[in-house]
Amino acid sequence: MTPFIEIRDLTVRFGEVEALRGVNLEILEGESLGILGRSGSGKSVLLHVLRGVETFEDISGNVIYHVARCPKCRNVEPPSKAGEKCRCGGSFEPFDADFVSLGINDRDRRDISRRIAIMLQRTFALYGDERVIVNVMRAVEEASGGSISVNRAADLLDEVNLSHRMMHVARELSGGEKQRVVLARQLAKSPMMLLADEPSGTLDPKTAELVHDSIKRAVEDFNMTMVITSHWPDVMVELTDRAFLLDRGKIISQGKPSEIAAEFAAMAGKIDERKKADVGEPIIRCKDLSKRYISIDRGVIRAVDDVSLEIYEGEIFGLVGTSGAGKTTLSKMLNGIILPTNGGIWCRIGDEWVDMTVLGADHKGRATKYMGMLHQEYTLYPYRSVIDNLTESIGLALPFELAERKAIHTLITVGFSEEEAMKVLSKNPYELSEGERHRVAMAQVLIKEPRIVVLDEPTGTMDLITKIDVSNSVLNAREELGETFLIVSHDMDFVQNVCDRAALMRDGKIVHVGTPDGVLNLMTKEEEEEMLGS
Structure with a gap:
């Protein structure tokens, strides 16, 4: 044949x-x-x-x-x-x-x-403000040379089991739903x-x-x-x-x-043995914290519901739960990105507690400048070199010799060898592998010298070997830089390997705070299926 x-x-x-x-x-x-x-x-x-x-x-x-x-x-x-x-x-x-x-x-x-149809990692390429059905209709139009068929678009949504989302705005879909819209658009090519x-x-x-x-x-x-x-x-x-x-x-x-x-x-290699953490006093504290949204379809949504929590300086703390449990919303409130509906959040800067619910440079702004966040859908400047991504592109103006020294040190902290770090400085992100880009993005956060780092699904697209590299990077960054890490993840294996403590969220509430193994023991069958897989 x-x-x-x-x-x-x-x-x-x-x-x-x-x-x-x-x-x-x-x-x-x-x-x-x-x-x-x-x-x-x-x-x-x-x-x-x-x-x-x-x-x-x-x-x-x-x-x-x-x-x-x-x-x-x-x-x-x-x-x-x-x-x-x-x-x-x-x-x-x-x-x-x-x-x-x-x-x-x-x-x-x-x-x-x-x-030839293609689905790329991290690239949804959708018309974000258009409805799902319109996104697929546009693909049908492009494939047919101008002919628009609503029925054809609806058939393609049936094919990917997404008919129940056809009137939703694309940017409001979950990651899995966006991926299925991408597939439906590609199938328009037959x-x-x-x-x-x-x-x-x-x-x-x-x-x-x-x-x-x-x-x-x-x-x-x-x-x-x-x-x-x-x-x-x-x-x-x-x-x-x-x-x-x-x-x-x-x-x-x-x-x-x-x-x-x-x-x-x-x-795959092995994860470095986790050393006993030298955990300090509380650095983040929240009490009776709530966040509510109003939805025309669903009414009042209690994304976070009456949460009280303390995170200690120097610890690696995990937030785990199924999709929709409220962990991402809680992490954004703790990081100062969104304000709560009720309750209080405080962050310790030096010996002073800053009220994160009060806006302004003398209040929330004092804390947020010491916080860094690596989003799941991170972006690097594609046509700027790695050293530019780590310095000028993020507003870090340093003499070249000092910038190079600091960049190499930070890249080593996230898992590059000194030789590898020196080689990647002059490269553009598109010349790097996905795992290398992720580590550069992490370095982009750490080079600003935050005291608190939030990692949103840090192992999402990674192969097993790169996951081990990231696990070692987090552990090494904590040891070398003394950072406090808040990790939002559905990857319980990763949480067990790197986190000192974890909180299990369910329906907007924290149902347990303790060791990762303790959290695992309290999971429902549904939570195990989603966070551990088969």
């Missing part, structure tokens, strides 16, 4: 770095192929080469698509359609196109790439192949399962070939027929998804 895609000796370089090194692979029509590998192994680069939209300055080898194309209307279908009649009246003929070859016609490349780059990496296990179900159903209903990257072994086992393991740009093994997932897990 002729393969759908042949990859021969594919090499991609970015300066001195070889992102892919002599990759050889065949992808069969209708196959679901999984890619595993640590952050920076080349997974995302390979998907972008397969997509065929971007150009790479230093690329060699071959990526040959074997398709069927109608010479009359240029419609492209998978290779098995060769010899069949096209809807225009012509017939499909075998056609080969090499996406790496400089001689390929741009129109030929576009004919194929427009039949694609022959789906490229999915960590499509559920930022999601809790329960929400991720909904996205996986939608992907699986779409692949079957549209008879698509799929290539998917993920660091979750169950994704490989559930969604793929075959998997391969990338390491430093090379394929080191391929075979059954379960075997490759086990091999990848065995590559």
